[in-house]
Amino acid sequence: MYKNSSTWKEIPGEITTPKGYVASAIHAGIKPGSTRKDLALLYSLNPARGAGLFTTNRVVAAPVRVCRQHLAESRGRIQAVVVNSGNANACTGRPGFIAAQQTAKEVAKVLGVSRSSVLVASTGVIGQPLPLERIQIAIRPLKGLLCFEGGRDFSEAILTTDTRPKVCVLQSRLGRESLTLAGVAKGAGMIHPRMATMLAFLTTDAAISTPLLRAALKTAVDESFNRLTVDGDTSTNDSVLLFANGAAGVEEISKRGKPFEHFQDGLAQVCTSLAQMIARDGEGASKFITITVAGARTASQAEMVARAISNSPLVKTAIAGADANWGRIICAAGYSGASIDPDRIDIGLCGVQVCRRGQQIAFDELRTKQLLSGPEIRIDLNLNQGTQQARMWTCDLTEGYIRINAAYRT
Amino acid sequence: MYKNSSTWKEIPGEITTPKGYVASAIHAGIKPGSTRKDLALLYSLNPARGAGLFTTNRVVAAPVRVCRQHLAESRGRIQAVVVNSGNANACTGRPGFIAAQQTAKEVAKVLGVSRSSVLVASTGVIGQPLPLERIQIAIRPLKGLLCFEGGRDFSEAILTTDTRPKVCVLQSRLGRESLTLAGVAKGAGMIHPRMATMLAFLTTDAAISTPLLRAALKTAVDESFNRLTVDGDTSTNDSVLLFANGAAGVEEISKRGKPFEHFQDGLAQVCTSLAQMIARDGEGASKFITITVAGARTASQAEMVARAISNSPLVKTAIAGADANWGRIICAAGYSGASIDPDRIDIGLCGVQVCRRGQQIAFDELRTKQLLSGPEIRIDLNLNQGTQQARMWTCDLTEGYIRINAAYRT
Missing domain, CATH: 3.60.70.12 (L-amino peptidase D-ALA esterase/amidase)
Incomplete structure (x- = not known):
């Protein structure tokens, strides 16, 4: 049954x-x-x-x-x-x-x-x-x-x-x-x-x-x-x-x-x-973002990294601007509190690899910008330290969020 | 000398x-x-x-x-x-x-x-x-x-x-x-x-x-x-x-x-x-905000509360909108990780007390809005639990921040 x-x-x-x-x-x-x-x-x-x-x-x-x-x-x-x-x-x-x-x-x-x-x-x-x-x-x-x-x-x-x-x-x-x-x-x-x-x-x-x-x-x-x-x-x-x-x-x-x-x-x-x-439906959101962090030593380390990225206003405004600014993503991973090794991190944006082992690799900027202009965004990190992973969902940060919240109460 | x-x-x-x-x-x-x-x-x-x-x-x-x-x-x-x-x-x-x-x-x-x-x-x-x-x-x-x-x-x-x-x-x-x-x-x-x-x-x-x-x-x-x-x-x-x-x-x-x-x-x-x-000179900032948390049991508890408030986008957009929305301030204090007692908290905005012992008190909304429309904002909390204090500085969160950061790299 x-x-x-x-x-x-x-x-x-x-x-x-x-x-x-x-x-x-x-x-x-x-x-x-x-x-x-x-x-x-x-x-x-x-x-x-x-x-x-x-x-x-x-x-x-x-x-x-x-x-x-x-x-x-x-x-x-x-x-x-x-x-x-x-x-x-x-x-x-x-x-x-x-x-x-x-x-x-x-x-x-x-x-x-x-x-x-x-x-x-x-x-x-x-x-x-x-x-x-x-x-x-x-x-x-x-x-x-x-x-x-x-x-x-x-x-x-x-x-x-x-x-x-x-x-x-x-x-x-x-x-x-x-x-x-x-x-x-x-x-x-x-x-x-x-x-x-x-x-x-x-x-x-x-x-x-x-x-x-x-x-x-x-x-x-x-x-x-x-x-x-x-x-x-x-x-x-x-x-x-x-x-x-x-x-x-x-x-x-x-x-x-x-x-x-x-x-x-x-x-x-x-x-x-x-x-x-x-x-x-996040306030002012124009895009839905899924952040997946794989290859962590523990699930909680993966979660710390995913959480820091999902809360970074700099990452979320970059996504609003369809900007493949992976530097802000690795930066957030760095201050997440997890014991990451920056020189091992791979980053993909909407399926396009933009960073390998902590450094930029050649990628099609125009095509990536097109993908980042869509309503569904994927940010994928591989920490290359282990087998555990975690996922977070968030939305981009736009001027709409400010408008709603500067005026909400009154 | x-x-x-x-x-x-x-x-x-x-x-x-x-x-x-x-x-x-x-x-x-x-x-x-x-x-x-x-x-x-x-x-x-x-x-x-x-x-x-x-x-x-x-x-x-x-x-x-x-x-x-x-x-x-x-x-x-x-x-x-x-x-x-x-x-x-x-x-x-x-x-x-x-x-x-x-x-x-x-x-x-x-x-x-x-x-x-x-x-x-x-x-x-x-x-x-x-x-x-x-x-x-x-x-x-x-x-x-x-x-x-x-x-x-x-x-x-x-x-x-x-x-x-x-x-x-x-x-x-x-x-x-x-x-x-x-x-x-x-x-x-x-x-x-x-x-x-x-x-x-x-x-x-x-x-x-x-x-x-x-x-x-x-x-x-x-x-x-x-x-x-x-x-x-x-x-x-x-x-x-x-x-x-x-x-x-x-x-x-x-x-x-x-x-x-x-x-x-x-x-x-x-x-x-x-x-x-x-x-x-924070990106897009129109106001300078000083957050002072007094009456804490330890300086680090005071700092946790001040830090949570200073990082809250909801507090910072309310200040951008000159809105005496103290509920968002006490909410941030509540999730700061500090062992606060909400029923003891007093809150002042630019010198006007708006919350006593965790509850709203009568205050001049119009005058407070005028004060919050100025460029220098003070947020003062008294946790009424001890004698320690901490201070943080930040700025308001405006549409300017989004504009700058959605376009910065490219």
Whole structure:
């Protein structure tokens, strides 16, 4: 049944495509002056197993603290998440924490579920009081709008500076049954997740025990959202939440083995797909960049090099300018903290080798410039020191990033 | 004689203002298409004591390796430095190293001094072969141009994307005698020095033993160039070189004590002044930003917080937009790695308190916006955890940075 672990197929859909999930969104008026939908609700008709991963920033937004509390109190039995955009509810002190708790409590009440089975997430400006009353007024209508087609509205209401929704749905047929995995994410700036990302919500109708769900999420996030950077800023609100409600009617995954590996595989695919969508939609981005560092002594050395390159504004502006400026790439490798040997490094740009053993080699500048003018950029390094590798995704750094962020709050 | 350690006074002048130094510059045609002066020479008429600090990047440019070798061979007895802009001579392999050695050797020959008393420095594009022949042709005329008024030409010839020369001269009267300290620097991008900066050359007519000269330079650089960031990229060519030729005729400083402290004081002032000039002239910069983090448990915790804020593109674009977006500041403090407590942090912007104990307080937004629209920005944090502090300098991040760096190489 699970012979081939790559049987997950991407299908059109939304976060409500797995069985047993409904969603909705509404304009609550959280950000002054905006007319967009800014409050969203996801609800599993059955109690689901849940797992979450959150920001490693020491400044932790109120909704993240409420999520941690509720996941602990409910022992991972969750049923809903309510999300607002337009306000991060971070650095809002005790009133902000109470506002997040109150939001969860009132959603629980209208849904008729326990308070601790409701999670909350927020994204937007840091340090502004959350307008709780506007949320309270909107909760009942938001519940009234819940439907199986509500995933699209949900994916739009959670956006901030994003230019488009980010959704991925995978399906796997198992004889006459099928399992579905879906994910939706938001994020375009303040992106440098370590352990989590801006906001991502994942649903599945698989049945799986809570410890295995947590393990699968951690592995998937390490390979996906944690390989992503837009600007090196780790947010206060990063949250990835995963719901597994068992509504597919497929046997519960309660131990490691083929079924678990299959699930892990699909989850990593969804997360990777969402992480790449975030990089593609990075603030002001015109190009998606994949950095692969091979031939390292250890995976963590490879990651240090890939991370330094992916965070270098000089590399990212060179790519914006379609400039085969490999000197900036080797320079970033040099200050990454990894024990590289510059005289061994090979560098390729979009498949064209431009540097061999630390020195420039003859290459077709014009053709390389053409390749670097495209929307998909590959930077490949071989450190020629070992067999380990790592990969990171990022985007180029353009004047658009500056325009967006010099004007975002006001 | 040394009662008051703050007797250093800034005077107009150049790197040749201390007694016994001559300099010159010439157009050698190192960067194709440019008509600027790009080769410069500084020469001390007497053999000087020398000290140098260099990049911590593992990718080390050829001239840096030659400097280290010559400082070791000559036991810190140096007499000249030859500098080119337009080409970094980094990642140029064995031919690059030989070219740097050859340059020093030929300069030594025309000056009639030992090879190991001549240092070399380069700045410009990484990975391109150094056009040694053009330099060789220019060395004799460069020597012919040496004069006491040559400091100005020197300071201009070493620039790349800098918009102006960076010079600081201090003088201290000691009865009928006087000591002079001078420095010149270049640097505008790829600035995140740790142990050194892009290029800085310091001269003094004080007499001081080599070990004390080294100690003084290390202290001064730690307090100045190492407190500076433009874009978080540490260059392959960072070098600070200090000449002390004793030409003032003042007694040699051969032990710690008042005279040494006095010298140390002036040296730190010159370096600080140059570091601030580099931040002010950061690529595309419209504002100079001083970040002060107080109330930390340790100085290194304070530095981690100040460094994270000074490297955050979101903070730097907010300042470009004159936006009192303190949420991005506290967010950067949170991911800095320091063990801060967000609920204790106070934040001031240009003297206006905007955050108390981790939360927004009422402040005059309009007035703050006016202050943030000026060219000098202060960001002050109090962590309220202890008594230690640290300071960093940086500049705002504007569209100008992107324009310069998307087009720099080609």
